[in-house]
Amino acid sequence: MNLAVVGTGYVGLVAGTCFAESGNDVTCVDIDEQKISMLKGGKVPIYEPGLEEMVRRNAAEQRLSFTTDLDGAVKKSSVIFIAVGTPQGPNGDANTDHVRATAKGIANAMDGFRIIVTKSTVPVGTADRIQQWMTEETSHPFAVVSNPEFLKEGAAVEDFMKPDRVVLGGDNTEALEAVKELYEPFVRTGNPILVMDSRSAEMSKYAANAMLATKISFINEISRLCETKGADVGEVRRAIALDRRIGPHFIFPGVGYGGSCFPKDIRAMISMGEDEPEMVLLKAVEKVNQRQKGILIEKVTRHFGADLAGLTFAVWGLAFKPRTDDMRDAPSITVIEALLKAGAKVQAFDPEAMGEAKKIFADRIQYANRNYEALPGAAALLVLTEWNEFRRPDFVRIKQLLEHPVIFDGRNLYDPTDIRRLGFQYYSIGRNDG
Ligand SMILES: NC(=O)c1ccc[n+]([C@@H]2O[C@H](COP(=O)([O-])OP(=O)(O)OC[C@H]3O[C@@H](n4cnc5c(N)ncnc54)[C@H](O)[C@@H]3O)[C@@H](O)[C@H]2O)c1
Structure with a gap:
């Protein structure tokens, strides 16, 4: 299938390369000319284990190409992934300006039916907004599918190739089926592709990150109490990790979480609950992290x-x-x-x-x-x-x-x-x- 992936950062480049690896023809699009010329020259602008070799191989076999020309990429693709950044806005909310610009750009380039897949982490309700933004620009038919990305930096290729699960949200059965087919090569060991409404799909991504950040802040708070009470958090961790309801993952104490996702996604969630309900727990998670x-x-x-x-x-x-x-x-x-x-x-x-x-x-x-x-x-x-x-x-x-x-x-x-x-x-x- 001919695919386009807009945004060639950690998510877009990995997704585009892995889709090429499974036999699709993929055009990766970015507005950053320097990034695209590096990629055209076989250089990967980020460090991600296993990625550079896979980019080079798929580019050499002409299944993977790079461009700044969104229009051309949309014209030759039937499915277009949006993987642009959603940085933190001034009030902690996720800034969807890049998503909006991309959606409108895709709409303006369309010459027939297209499937638009949102991979960026976006506030709940963004799929509906994309529908609206694109309708303002085009009379061609299209379907929007929400497909939050759960990969971890540092193991992104592996996570993409062997996801714990794939989440798809939307209401267009034909489009959902087409995107499902793209993921079939990656779930051959039986890991599920979950299909749901787009709002639940969008929320799933935030809820997953919120849970993980909460676990980190939890053990960090316990570690402070251990210090004042003379306990050893390593021993405590071992003891609680053996409880199957708790488990061993993501309860290592440290200097707080960081990265491109947890901090901004927690703040975006707090902002989503601004009117109601107040995100009392996540505000505490964030506060513990700042202190840590x-x-x-x-x-x-x-x-x-x-x-x-x-x-x-x-x-x-x-x-x-x-x-x-x-x-x-x-x-x-x-x-x-x-x-x-x-x-x-x-x-x-x-x-x-x-x-x-x-x-x-x-x-x-x-x-x-x-x-x-x-x-x-x-x-x-x-x-x-x-x-x-x-x-x-x-x-x-x-x-x-x-x-x-x-x-x-x-x-x-x-x-x-x-x-x-x-x-x-x-x-x-x-x-x-x-
Ligand atoms: N990094 C992760 O581990 C991770 C994991 C899951 C989900 N996400 C989400 O995926 C999205 C992308 O994250 P990332 O880490 O890959 O970001 P990134 O900053 O590494 O990459 C985003 C890319 O989008 C490009 N871009 C911005 N506007 C554009 C436009 N209008 N047209 C074309 N390209 C445009 C930028 O130039 C950049 O190269 C974010 O919403 C993020 O929250 C990230």
Whole structure:
């Protein structure tokens, strides 16, 4: 089938490439000319495991192409996916301007029936609005299908190829059937394609992210209580995770959630409930998260004092989570800004996010080429992202390179007893700080 995917970011590029991988002819469209020319040259502008190789192969086999020409892409495609960004608006609401512009652009380019599939995370009721926006522009028939995306950055290709479930919303049976067929190659092991009304589909995406963010804020709040009461959140986590009603996933304490989705989607949901009902729980989830982003700074200033002038800190991990270069709303930004504000210098390393970090901090911090190169002269090491390569480092070397053997571990990667035996002062989340 001929498909177009509008928006070639984390979601659109992965979706377009995976649809090409299953044999469709896919045109990926973006307004960002630089991104499109990079992709045309075989370069992938984001880091996502397995993606670059798949993009190159499908492009070489001429099933995947890139363009800024929406009109041409719409003319040759029967199904058009909208995967443009829905950033946070001024009141916390999701800004659907890009979705609106895309819907109108598609409508103006249409020369017959088309199926429009919304992959962007959009406020409940947006499918109806898309219908209206497009009707204002075209008299050609079309159907709108809501298809929220549940992939995780860092495992996006894998998630897309083997989704836990696919959710489709809409009321046009023919269109729903056509989109269902596109997903059949990815659900061969029996994972379900759920078909529902568009509002429920749109809500499902927000509800899923709200649940996940709630779990993170829950364990982070418990971790604070553990610290004040002398309990160990690691032990508590193990104990509650074995309860099948709770389970082991997404209850790891840390420095708060970040990324391009949870923060903005939680705020969008709070905004959706502005009139009624007040999102009491999600407001608390957000508040806990804001507080948690400051936990390492609380520990740093408790150790070194509020004035950090003259001190340098090594930071390992800038991306909001491992296996991505995405730094949108990353806790590392809050932590580094607070260090700089207190007068400290920062030497940072991340395996993939250095390019993104340079866009944010420019020359306000130092960038190391390897993790150990961030350490010389530093008063302490802060670990902010749980990249695998930070899990079993050479502690003897770390101790030699740091000015003081102090580690602030925002991800509980190390065993407190082992690391203290090596002579470190060790601070982590929800465990005895020694
Ligand atoms: N990143 C994730 O993990 C993830 C997961 C699920 C859902 N989502 C949702 O998917 C959507 C896209 O997210 P993303 O992370 O891929 O965003 P992104 O910022 O990485 O990519 C969006 C792309 O859309 C392009 N764009 C904007 N307006 C356009 C227009 N009018 N025409 C063509 N292209 C246009 C931008 O140039 C950009 O390349 C958002 O609604 C997001 O909430 C994201």
